[in-house]
Amino acid sequence: MPSARIHTLLAVVLTLVLAGCGQTVTSTGDEQEIVADARALSGVDDVTVHYLDPDGEEHDGLPDDPTGWTLRLDIVHDVALSAGWAVEAIDELLADRPEPAAPRLEIWLNPVTPAEAEIAVRAYPLPATGDPVSDAYVFAGTPGVVRAVFDGETADVRVADEADLPKVADVAAVHGAGVDVVRTLDDTAELAVADVAPRPPYLPSGDGGGWPADPAAPACDPADLRLELTGSDAALGSRYLLLGATNTGAAPCAVQGHPSAGFRTLTEQLLAVAVVPSVAASAQAPRVVVPAGGRAVAMLDWNAMPTAGNPDLTYEVLVAAAPGGPVTELPLTSLVVEGGGTHAYVDIVDGGEVAVTEWRPDGASF
Template sequence: MTRRRIFVLVSALIVAAALAALVVVWRPWDPVPDELRAAASRVADLPGVVSAEVTGYEVAFRDAKDGDVALATVDVVLDDGLSPEAASAAAARADGLLAATRVDGVRTLSRTTAVHTGDPRTAHGVEVYPLTAWVTEDGDASSVADAVVLRRAGATTVSGVSAEAADGEGLVRLAEEAAEHKIAASLGTADDAVRYDASGRVPVVAAARLAVDAAGRPGVASVVVHAGFPPGTTAADDTALTLQVGLAGPTSSPEAGGVARWLDDPARDAGGRHLAYTLTEPGYAARVDGWVAAAPPPTPEEHTVPLPAGVGAWPADDDAPACAGDDLRLTLGTPDAAAGGRYLAVLAENVSGRPCALDGVPRLTFRDADGEPQDDVTTEPSAPGVVAGRVVVPAGERALATVQWRAMSTASDPDVTTTVDVVAVPDGDPVPLVPTAELDVLDGAEVRVGPWAQGAEGWS
């Protein structure tokens, strides 16, 4: 080989090596930083971990001066044979290693650590694992242990705190296991005939069994157990449950009557609690409400809103005049959410310079961005038995009234509530208030509004 050919060959090798190095370092089509990729590789070497892969990386906010804000998603696959405790510990170790990762030029790296076990199947081009759970942002991996408990109890798939059973008997077994381990799990059958919406609560085994048995009755299409009692029901029970029975035919059919009689039977086991039921026909055109075992709960005694323990009541000044509209500065608290519920406080500050009294419930109108009121919004008392009482508000203090509603779907982009008109006192003028975030109080919403009460830290 001539010297010139050797020179050309060596030059070509050098160029190829340089290009390969450039590909490894630059990777314009792959935004995952090398530091994060290396961390995932170290996670894969941890005991109990089968594999780890960065499946998502995005710079949410670029800041050349102080550093970027980025989001990362890491999928961690664990050994399918780990016990609940061992799986939780392995997930926590993996997440801790990822949390300690520092990426050059990134000030804040928020991560989502998704944990999987089992052999995945492909559904619509996406890998679906039998078990998926997530470690919280603060590193809590207890949900992984809960998910493994449910899978070991026979769940065909587990996603977070939602588990699916092959059939009704499997759902009851899941409810029993969830109750034993105090897991607030939502359950369902593969054919969607029975669902148990936990709403942040541990399932009641008797309710799950009753739902499965009801689903097998003639004329029943589906059964859902959900938190709460039917509208208009008053009961002193903050753990209320309702069986929503979807009928295959009208509520006037013989099959519907048979289902109602079966549920009304005093021998029916409701687990020692008051359990409501609602039969609905297709299209929800008609419904029948009742109580399992024909055992409605006792009507609660009327009472005013109690104060938190250790909070002293404001002076009861019999001579204080009623508050007028101009005596009050109205505001809205920050909306909150928990277990499928939405919460808001209406605040009324006494700016009159003297005590004045409130006695009643504020009237609310929910309006969309066009200023139109939401249609068919109904208001109910805030809680069973709660009634208004005279509250003397000292100068400069704030009374409050609570507002609560169930979360409503905004998937089809409906007109959400952007303004709430508040009438604080009888014959007062409506005061338009803009919440800090749009509210999913939509057409047909049922809203629970509490009476004016003394504002205090810890009040709820």
């Protein structure tokens, strides 16, 4: 297991450092081999050591008296190892390990993403509140993010394009991440997470059969529809994503037909994916009148696609309530299902085909 071998590497590093500090230690005698093995681990690209004085300045080594100094380990690894791996790795690194009084130990994780964003999180010691490790991995998988650094006290989340501020701040809000503000990399714009438009409360609609037809209800104004990813599932090689369109207006309005959908990578590149309506062109999709506060639903359906060695997976779905309508960018990290964890991507790739249903009343079966 990668974390077990990194555990051994950390033991060697601490052994050498403590020996330099004049403390009694026992050398394993195979330090170079262990370092080479650690750097050869699948997904772990590098492990580096930094010696920081009490003012945070870096040096080539520790002084005779390292009181107030910090030994910082930076572990660079593939982000595909995930936040779950990170937590297990840190737990194993620290298991049954008494930390010396000096130098102080810090462990940082630096996941490498397909977007080459700067992601760094201090994984040890952790702050008394919050979960910066999980937060860092959420932003590592969110399109538009170019920097996310969590040092245990502050969070610095940046995007390159001002247009990405709302969706990234929404991800921060829905995850309850320890981020107050999302900024552009050049500091020309920012958005406070507290100022993000809150998601409308979900009002369950039973079995989907109780909404009146109301032929007088107007077509929904796109500005009154809040589009979201609301769920996902998989079975027997099939994959599903559920879309929701909540009527945030004051009166009932109607949707009809199927939403449009597009798919983008972590670097926000559009994938060539054929989107096929589930309802035949000759069939008339029913008109769905959505009450104020109600939600219409649709589903994306595809067969599992090969992803081995392909970094260009779908990290973001582009959804419009109807073809030609305004598009909402929905990162996969914006989907939070209680007890279901967070998934940054799905296996929709170039050349794939995805079916999309028509809008239906919330609670209707697919």
